[in-house]
Amino acid sequence: MSGKNTGTGGRRIVAERRYSDSAAKPAQRKAAPKRQARKTTKRRANKPRGPIRRLLGILMLPFIWLFRLIWKITWRVSLVCFAILAAAVFYVSSTLPEDYRVLVDQRVRGSVTLLDREGQVFAWRGDQFGGMITADTVSDHLHNAVVATEDKRFYRHFGISPRGIASAVRINLSAGRGPLSGNGGSTITQQTAKLLCLGVPFDPETWEDETAYEADCRQGSIWRKAKEAIYAMALELRYTKEEVLTIYMNRAFLGAGARGFEAASQRYFGKSANEVGPAEAAMLAGLLKAPSRYAPTNNLERSRDRGATVLKLMNDQGYLSDAQHAQAVENPASLSQAAAAEAGGYFADWVMRSGPEIFTRNTTEDVIIRTSFDQEIQASTEEAMQLVFQERVSAESTAQAAIVVMSADGAVRAMVGGRDVRASGAFNRATQANRQTGSAFKPFLYAAAMELGYTPNDYVVDAELCIDIPGSSRYCPRNYTNRFYGNVTLTEALARSLNTAAVRISEAMGRDNVRKIANDFGLQSDLAEGPALALGASESTLLQMTGAYAGILNGGSTVTPYGLVELRLQGDSTPVITQEGGIGERVISRRAAEHLTYMMSRVVAEGTGVRAQLDGWQIAGKTGTTQGAKDAWFIGFTADYVVGVWMGNDDNKPLRGVTGGGLPATIWHEVMARITAGVTPRPLPMIDPGPAAPLVSQEELARQAAEEARRQQQEQQRQQRQNRRNNTDSAINNLLNGLFGNN
Template sequence: MSGNGKKRAPLVAEKRYAGKPAARKKAAAPKKRKPATRRKATPKRQGPRGIIGWLMFPFRWVARLIWAFTWRIGLITALIIGGFSLYFASQMPPMEDFTDGRTRGSVTMTDFKGDIFAWRGDQFGGLIRAGTVSRHLRNAVVATEDKRFYRHFGISPRGIASAIRINMNAGRSPLSGNGGSTITQQTAKLLCLGVPFDADKWESEADYEADCRRGSLWRKAREAVFAIGMEIAYSKEEILSIYLNRAYLGAGARGFQAAAERYFSNDAATLTPAQSAMLAGLLKAPSSYAPTSNLQRAQDRAATVIRLMEEQGYLTVAEANDARANPATLSATAKANTATFFADWVMRSGPEFFTRDTTEDVIIRTTLDPEIQQKAEEALEAVFEEKVSPSSVAEAAIVVMSADGAVRAMVGGRTAANPGDFNRATQAKRQTGSAFKPFIYATALDLGMSPYDMVDDRQLCWKRRGAADWCPENYDRKFVGPVTLIDALANSRNIPAIVLSEDVGRELVSNVAQGFGFSGDLAAGPALALGVSESSLLEMTGAYAGILNGGSAVVPYGLVDLRIQGDNDSMMDSRNAGIGERVIRQDAARTLTWMMTKVVEEGSGGRARIDGWQIAGKTGTTQGARDAWFIGFTGDYVTGVWMGNDDNTPLKGVTGGTLPAEIWHETMVRVLADKTPTPLPMLAPAPPASTGILTGEGGKQLDADVQNVLNSLFGN
């Protein structure tokens, strides 16, 4: 009940049924309007203010114009470079196809034992990969050639800018000298930007490579684009692998594996820091820094590479110090640098398609004996050092061969040779002088004459058509009267040799000489007997080998066996190529050998004597002493020595019996030092009951038997 007595409406819950009036909603608060933002009016571009503004206005305008032009051109250029780079990348073959790009093969020569002594052509040691070579080699190449190799995209703007600065500071044009090329760019150049060698377009591989190395601005641009394409197509390790296989490192070595074998007889995977530094140093100038050319220069360059490796953290201080204290040296094979003349001769004498122009890798086994080669070189050096004036320009050559023509050593000049140098043993054609005389006596003995037959050594003249009579003299300008053939040969008397040649027949003497190996035209007149015809030392030594082996012709040879690398089948075998057809009877050759021992024992070749050894030989000195010869043989070897001036001027105080005989002696003393004396195959005939005397005038000429042989030959 309420206190005021008035009735109130009952308090009931709000009913939410249909039909009932909805509860009254509270009115929403009105939204606040954001104040209208007034759009700022774009200020009108005002002109330059003040004097400075007016002065700067043209420059600002030009700058805006250049910028607008530059970024558009730059964008277009980038798109073009990117497009071409992608194109090059799409054309790249597998990495392995780029590792050996040689257009010619290599020739590896071994001595008679099978040990390597020389290389020719382009040597490729086989595929190597950056991940498997010595880490020192990999680091040395990167440190030397491109320290940002693992951070750039094929070209290095910093490197290019640095190179331009260096070139300009040196007074060169910006693109001359230092190139600032990355390893990738260098690899692109080695690949000739993907252009293969075309024999129809380039005359030689050298022309092809010269074209690849051209440094024009357009070429540099193409190189950069190709390099970027390589970076797209290959990994860094693959690019470095191509570079390690393709780089030229001097001495015919293509790639670091070939260079490691050539200089150190080592494998690229096991190179030391010092060896790695030396090889990496060759990249700057392979021919100049090649250790076979100048070892000290190569070691100095390697020291620079070691410093770079240390500065870039590839070597510790201790490792760098050790590498500097123990620089790389050549292997025994590379250090010897012997038989260059011999190797060149083998290359010229072998089949061209397997030697000079081979596209295969060829292995040639030769007849060379490296010990004899070294001893011949030492002997020549010793004689010139002890007995020849330092100011002398005289040259000399030596050939040592076996009786079958197998050449064991060849020295083509006084100084160590480079491949391709003039070889005086094979290429010099010189008059033979009295060294030709044994072939006159060989002819006479083959006809049945006796060494005890007599020849009248007296003044004689021969008529010449259209010229004064020819009246030759002996070397001592004396005439001694009748002498035996033995004495005439031993003392190299000229008149008896001419008389004998004329009486047995000049044509027959020429035939015998050519049968023994003389290849050139022989003189047609009486002077034939005095050796006015020309021959090489190799031919002369081979002809004397024919006397030693019993009268059969000899073809000097150095190539024994030729094979393609990796193939066991022989492509050429010359082991039985030396001995040819018989030229004179064996007993005549044996008798001549006996006569030639008198040259050494009693005559002009006395300085060639070696105690305990039987030696046969013959001296030779040409008109005016322009050439001096001594050729002699023991039971095992035939050795020929020639001495003269390259310009054919006379020697001073030299004859075949002096310095050439001494060089022969010094050579053979060394060669025979540890050998048991081998007797010569000679025949000493018994003196006949009576002999005729050759006078050159037709009186009592010869024994009847000899005359009958001559009559049958010439129809008289």
């Protein structure tokens, strides 16, 4: 039984089942070792590559360690830098004024607006500020033009634009420039920070002048750029976008002395920035790139081209429809009448130089000056000058000219200081050039004669004359024609501009007397001491000479030329300065002035100034040509205006074929022909003495001349004998002193 049990029974029924069950369990338990065996087999198969991996791992350890170190340092440093940057931004923000309007106008210099005699603006000087505008109230077209041109992401950044900076660097590098040279990628906020000079005010002890201050504000170093970025973010933190834009639009320099878009709009278009259309707005926004280059008063076409570029940007960014864009391109912006005229540059410069410095050249206030300037007369003056130079002067000529138009009381109505009739800030030959006056000086010695009781019909001998000058050679004047005319009236002597007759009169009246009358009439320069005084050897400016002639026209009273009529501060109704006229004390009697005016009228009627004649008008004047033809003058007047004309070379080279009775008289005629067009002629204030007494016979003239020559010869011989006696006495005295001493 037991055999059965250990035999087939156990093997078939029980043992096999138990075996199978028991065999299954060990098989499951040994599954893991089998897998481990496979892994071991696999490792053994890869065993030759183990050292390489370990070597690579060892080699990479320093780099991995370095990377982890750099990362740890970087994020910590970045965190510290961010904290420092945030602290800096918050600190700068705390220093900004709470009210952004305080930053709108912080000009160091004020502005001067010049009005003509009718009260119309014709010129601006200084830093013009037309008044505050805001980004909310300004013309939508101007608002959009500024954003489209300068910073299209303005409303999406936090003061700086990394994308814009990267784009600018790429453009600079592609153009062969340095990464920070050229395009800067500055946002409007960064530009505002620069305009505010990062909050640093002007200090005259630190900067020599405002130009140096602004140059320092515009420097582009990396450290400056970093501070600029901090200041820009502080502005964004402190103010709204519209407030930042308002500061920018009021502080930006836009050429021609205009600070801010209101001043620029008034300067160029004669309207407020709140009223400009698309074309005008585009032109104004275009100025931001290069204000002086694109200023429409410098080059209108270039400014329009720049404006067209801005219009396209506005169209591309959706600020203008295609129809609006096309209309604006077809109708570009135009300058106002005052801006287009560019009138009175020389006159405005003269008023600024001659006015009180605290209210003109160095004003810190906004000043309004009403002047004596007449824009119509100025236009006539400029047109006449240009016409004569175009038609009568060769293109190679370097000759210059100047013109002054003045009323009898000294009120200057127009002024041209050079061939470039519309220059501004240039050398003004009407007021700054001291030149010899030549025969244009002669009316003042005849004024002395009239004041001492002589009449236009009195006679003077025009004959050879020589005067001994102590310490110098003999002075022997000659007439321009190299002829002598014998016994002539004072009127004829002046009309023909006879030199010997003029010297005789000057010597007879007394040089000191002639000099005093000339000084009293306004010729304040050092006048010549010798007999050449009579022939205009002294120097003067055209303005002074014209003012002196105005004294003759007004009846013999001194005149102070003036242009400033009234000066007041902007916003004030009470003027600070007023000027009612330039007439001063009487120099000669009215009778003497009216006699002299008659004599000067014959200069134009039949003498050296005939080219100045105007049909229907009485004209008085005098020509002048200096020795060597270095200067040529004609100064004349009607009953209403005195006009002075000068021609010459800046380097004192002689003029070729030009005398006072030539081109200067022609220019005078062209000026007055335009000024008097359509005006009823008025007579000159003069006394006509009637015909002169009959001339003496030629024999008598010859006898008088011979007698005078004999007297002069005798006087010279007497003087020579006296000189010899003096020399002999001096020699004897010296000899005796040498032999016996002073005792």
